[in-house]
Amino acid sequence: MGSTEVGRRDLFKRAAALGLFAVPGVAALSACASGGGDGGDVIKRGPTSKENPFGVTKGNPLDVVVFKGGFGDEYAKQWESAFAEKYDAKISHLGTQEIRGKLQPRFNRGTPPDVIDNSGAQSIKLDVLHKQDQLTDLTELLDAPSVDDPNKKVRDTLIPGTAEKGFFGGKMHALNYVYTIWGLWYSGKLFKDNGWTPPKTWDDFIALMTEAKKKGIAGFAHQGKHPYYMNVVIMDLIAKTGGLDAMRAIDNLDPKAFVGNDAAKRSIEAVYEIVDKGLLLPGTNGLDHVESQTAWNENKALFVPSGSWLENEQLKSTPADFDMAFLPVPVLDDSAMPFHALRAGAGEPFIVPAKAKNQPGGLEFLRQMLSKEWSTSFAKEVSSLSIVEGAVDPGVKLRPGIKSAVAAVDACPVEDRFDYLYTEWYSEMDESIRGATSELMAKRIKPAEWLKKAQAAVDKAAKDPASKNNKRD
Amino acid sequence: MRQGKYPFILGFLVAPVGLYLVFVIWPYLQTIGYSFTDWSGQTQTFDFVGLDNYTRLFGDEVFHNALRNNLQFLVFVPVLTILLALFFAFMLNVGGRGGGGVQPVRGAGLYRIVFFFPQVLSIAILAILFQAVYRSDGAGLLNGILIAVGLGDPASPVEWLNSPDLVRWCLIMVLVWSGVGFYMVLFSAAMQSIPRDVFEAALLDGASRTQTFFRVTLPLLWDTVQTAWVFLAILAMDAFLLVSTLTPGQYGGGPDHNSEVLATYLMRNFNVFGQAGYACAIGVVMLVLTLLISVITLRATRRDRIEF
Numbered sequence: 001m002g003s004t005e006v007g008r009r010d011l012f013k014r015a016a017a018l019g020l021f022a023v024p025g026v027a028a029l030s031a032c033a034s035g036g037g038d039g040g041d042v043i044k045r046g047p048t049s050k051e052n053p054f055g056v057t058k059g060n061p062l063d064v065v066v067f068k069g070g071f072g073d074e075y076a077k078q079w080e081s082a083f084a085e086k087y088d089a090k091i092s093h094l095g096t097q098e099i100r101g102k103l104q105p106r107f108n109r110g111t112p113p114d115v116i117d118n119s120g121a122q123s124i125k126l127d128v129l130h131k132q133d134q135l136t137d138l139t140e141l142l143d144a145p146s147v148d149d150p151n152k153k154v155r156d157t158l159i160p161g162t163a164e165k166g167f168f169g170g171k172m173h174a175l176n177y178v179y180t181i182w183g184l185w186y187s188g189k190l191f192k193d194n195g196w197t198p199p200k201t202w203d204d205f206i207a208l209m210t211e212a213k214k215k216g217i218a219g220f221a222h223q224g225k226h227p228y229y230m231n232v233v234i235m236d237l238i239a240k241t242g243g244l245d246a247m248r249a250i251d252n253l254d255p256k257a258f259v260g261n262d263a264a265k266r267s268i269e270a271v272y273e274i275v276d277k278g279l280l281l282p283g284t285n286g287l288d289h290v291e292s293q294t295a296w297n298e299n300k301a302l303f304v305p306s307g308s309w310l311e312n313e314q315l316k317s318t319p320a321d322f323d324m325a326f327l328p329v330p331v332l333d334d335s336a337m338p339f340h341a342l343r344a345g346a347g348e349p350f351i352v353p354a355k356a357k358n359q360p361g362g363l364e365f366l367r368q369m370l371s372k373e374w375s376t377s378f379a380k381e382v383s384s385l386s387i388v389e390g391a392v393d394p395g396v397k398l399r400p401g402i403k404s405a406v407a408a409v410d411a412c413p414v415e416d417r418f419d420y421l422y423t424e425w426y427s428e429m430d431e432s433i434r435g436a437t438s439e440l441m442a443k444r445i446k447p448a449e450w451l452k453k454a455q456a457a458v459d460k461a462a463k464d465p466a467s468k469n470n471k472r473d
Numbered sequence: 474m475r476q477g478k479y480p481f482i483l484g485f486l487v488a489p490v491g492l493y494l495v496f497v498i499w500p501y502l503q504t505i506g507y508s509f510t511d512w513s514g515q516t517q518t519f520d521f522v523g524l525d526n527y528t529r530l531f532g533d534e535v536f537h538n539a540l541r542n543n544l545q546f547l548v549f550v551p552v553l554t555i556l557l558a559l560f561f562a563f564m565l566n567v568g569g570r571g572g573g574g575v576q577p578v579r580g581a582g583l584y585r586i587v588f589f590f591p592q593v594l595s596i597a598i599l600a601i602l603f604q605a606v607y608r609s610d611g612a613g614l615l616n617g618i619l620i621a622v623g624l625g626d627p628a629s630p631v632e633w634l635n636s637p638d639l640v641r642w643c644l645i646m647v648l649v650w651s652g653v654g655f656y657m658v659l660f661s662a663a664m665q666s667i668p669r670d671v672f673e674a675a676l677l678d679g680a681s682r683t684q685t686f687f688r689v690t691l692p693l694l695w696d697t698v699q700t701a702w703v704f705l706a707i708l709a710m711d712a713f714l715l716v717s718t719l720t721p722g723q724y725g726g727g728p729d730h731n732s733e734v735l736a737t738y739l740m741r742n743f744n745v746f747g748q749a750g751y752a753c754a755i756g757v758v759m760l761v762l763t764l765l766i767s768v769i770t771l772r773a774t775r776r777d778r779i780e781f
Contacts, residue, residue, distance in 0.1 A: 286609025
């Protein structure tokens with residue numbers, strides 16, 4: 001029997017080894033397999049009126065999932081209790097960071113929630129959801145009467161241009177609720193102590209950073225592990241140098257968006273100056289957002305690029321007298337747009353899935369979000385602006401960073417505000433350009449090669465037949 | 474054969490085999506099925522595209538790159554881990570000399586705990602730990618040491634995980650560091666089952682430590698080494714969590730795909746690019762490769778069994 005015993009042990013051992021295949025990447029797939037079945041009963045619309053344009057009937061459940069990130073989810077709970085009171089609705093609330101993990105299976109089963117705040121690093125890509133007809137067309141919401149003034153349409157109460165961010169295939173499918181501006185940030189105190197003035201031109205910008213370097217402060221920190229941020233600076237400079245046409249060329253996948261575009265060439269060469277002249281914070285190319293922004297908070301670098309969420313994000317590591325301030329990206333000579341031009345746009349997309357059980361409830365929830373009452377409570381809770389124009393009472397007290405951001409917005413007429421869409425439309429192209437930027441910042445490629453790589457990413461995206469549906473003007 | 478033996482065995486097997494079929498085999502089959510579609514991963518609708526996803530893999534440079542990187546892991550992770558683990562196990566069990574007979578080196582108990590310690594850390598803690606070790610400015614552990622001893626330049630610290638030449642070696646070191654402890658214990662257990670008199674006989678015959686190791690210990694441990702090799706090869710084919718948390722890019726893989734492995738490319742296609750069908754094809758390739766490697770390893774390292 002001895003020899004068979006060994007043979008059997010051997011067999012088990014091999015079986016165990018082979019059984020381990022369940023562990024590698026393939027295991028991830030098992031969680032995502034799509035299932036069959038449909039969503040069951042759908043809640044129908046009741047009689048509609050100006051006060052209730054979607055025909056919400058009382059006593060129905062509403063399923064809300066919000067991203068619980070920098071804003072927390074307390075603001076959403078306040079909204080929900082207001083909604084529950086008004087429509088006698090039974091709210092089911094989930095605040096989570098794992099939007100994708102929690103919701104992908106539900107989309108696949110055909111039983112998604114009614115309202116989703118699809119944000120954060122683990123959000124579901126909206127271009128993908130839209131391609132598969134999973135999103136409710138929100139045109140109806142834009143045309144509905146506003147909560148505050150039933151004679152006004154919702155679309156006329158929003159900051160111009162903000163709804164467009166949620167357009168896919170020419171129609172609105174996501175409500176990007178938070179109004180964000182992007183650019184550079186600095187410490188007002190550090191500037192005051194050294195008698196520096198914030199630079200408006202690229203030459204002054206470089207000169208100031210060179211001067212700071214002599215005093216032992218690096219010029220520029222960026223979140224190297226996430227090249228998203230550096231791309232904000234590059235793309236903003238391209239838009240400001242070449243005007244809105246240069247921006248549209250990129251979003252519309254123009255064969256000359258980068259290579260053969262003078263504005264892109266001048267901009268990327270200007271950005272490369274920062275690298276070439278050694279003005280980067282040492283090691284910043286490998287740091288993540290927390291590490292680099294904290295180093296900037298410690299006055300190790302003058303500038304850091306980010307959006308207006310930065311202040312909230314850095315609350316714990318910002319010294320009390322730091323006096324955070326915003327600066328639009330400085331301009332090159334003969335720039336098509338003025339210095340005060342800035343990237344501003346709506347973020348934090350709220351969606352109503354096409355297969356939501358309570359679609360009228362979901363749409364009504366979004367309409368209520370655009371009321372003065374709800375947008376003010378949002379601003380109070382998270383110190384950020386919403387896309388509702390002039391909705392926040394002057395009484396709401398804001399911190400220095402967001403206050404300076406609001407001043408920058410006020411100084412910038414609507415026609416000088418811009419916002420890219422390719423990041424929403426073409427995930428793969430975005431990732432490729434980010435990769436090229438990493439290489440440029442690490443001095444491994446030169447501006448000319450960056451242009452080639454970026455153009456290759458654009459050309460690849462243009463080959464996808466689905467890209468024909470996206471067009472901006 | 475006794476009456477009712479098979480129903481008895483079947484009764485025990487139904488539940489586990491059923492679970493295995495539903496939660497392991499069925500997802501595998503589904504994955505293979507999806508790899509022939511253009512499924513986006515977000516819906517129930519998709520079209521059958523035949524072998525398109527697989528032919529695309531042939532021309533995909535990022536995929537080739539990932540494959541090459543996996544191969545580098547596949548060569549170095551098992552070799553380094555097994556060599557180190559064997560050495561430690563040998564020293565901790567039979568490496569000691571003097572006092573008469575075979576014994577562990579002094580302080581073996583302490584070493585055993587210290588070496589095994591990385592094994593109890595979850596991969597998430599490991600990632601945070603090594604993010605601090607490899608941090609790219611003067612605050613990083615390695616850079617800090619280099620600067621302190623005068624080898625590093627504070628103005629241009631080494632960007633370990635952002636360097637195309639270093640990033641894969643940095644990851645291999647983490648994999649080896651975290652794996653050695655477990656295999657040391659595995660080999661220790663196997664060594665303890667070798668009769669002591671074999672070692673003592675070798676000692677009496679005047680064998681040195683090296684000779685004892687290569688002539689006695691290693692041949693008697695061959696079965697265990699073989700198993701370890703297969704496990705480590707599977708680990709090297711995966712490496713997903715570590716690469717995706719430590720390196721730049723969405724699901725890691727950076728800089729410029731220099732640390733890309735099949736699993737990270739799979740996840741990016743699945744979750745970021747909305748190309749789940751393509752991701753499934755990568756998954757199937759991973760499955761086939763891992764299977765092949767395991768079978769080849771078991772075949773190629775087969776030796777005559779030594780009975781003791």
